[in-house]
Amino acid sequence: MASSDKRIRKNHSFFQALRHAIDGLWGAFIHEGNLRREFIASLLVVIGGAVLRVSWQEWLILMLAILGVILGELINTIVEQVVDLIVGPRFDPRAKKIKDMAAGAVLVTAGISVVCGIYVFVPHLVALFGGAL
Numbered sequence: 001m002a003s004s005d006k007r008i009r010k011n012h013s014f015f016q017a018l019r020h021a022i023d024g025l026w027g028a029f030i031h032e033g034n035l036r037r038e039f040i041a042s043l044l045v046v047i048g049g050a051v052l053r054v055s056w057q058e059w060l061i062l063m064l065a066i067l068g069v070i071l072g073e074l075i076n077t078i079v080e081q082v083v084d085l086i087v088g089p090r091f092d093p094r095a096k097k098i099k100d101m102a103a104g105a106v107l108v109t110a111g112i113s114v115v116c117g118i119y120v121f122v123p124h125l126v127a128l129f130g131g132a133l
């Protein structure tokens with residue numbers, strides 16, 4: 001997941017910090033199936049937004065919803081990695097509690113995004129298909 005860079009001192013520049021941040025995002029994307037699935041779901045949301053020609057305010061809501069889910073999944077991944085680093089490959093009831101809570105946090109962010117999606121898409125879909133119902 002980490003790059004081959006073995007340095008442990010502070011970043012020398014903004015661009016170095018940015019590169020490490022992008023390495024972190026890319027590593028999470030490569031190793032976390034859930035993150036890849038959420039990315040694909042996000043692409044579908046963007047396609048839906050473009051097809052339904054949502055307003056710029058609605059784009060803001062959709063972008064916040066997408067970024068919220070990705071942030072939730074990243075935090076969950078970080079928690080899992082830190083717990084595994086500390087506990088190792090053995091059962092620990094506290095590790096279970098922490099990981100389950102982190103997974104719950106992802107569920108909450110997903111719920112918020114679903115609410116945002118309903119708020120943005122349902123009026124457009126009703127306007128489009130309402131007459132047919």
Ligand SMILES: Nc1ncnc2c1ncn2[C@@H]1O[C@H](COP(=O)(O)OP(=O)(O)OP(=O)(O)O)[C@@H](O)[C@H]1O
Pocket residue numbers: 034076080087088089090091092093095096099100103
């Ligand atoms: N060391 C441990 N001790 C106790 N329970 C654990 C431990 N590691 C994982 N678990 C349990 O297994 C579940 C899955 O943990 P794992 O680290 O494999 O995450 P995952 O399969 O990547 O989950 P997610 O879908 O949330 O990313 C945790 O929610 C927890 O209930």
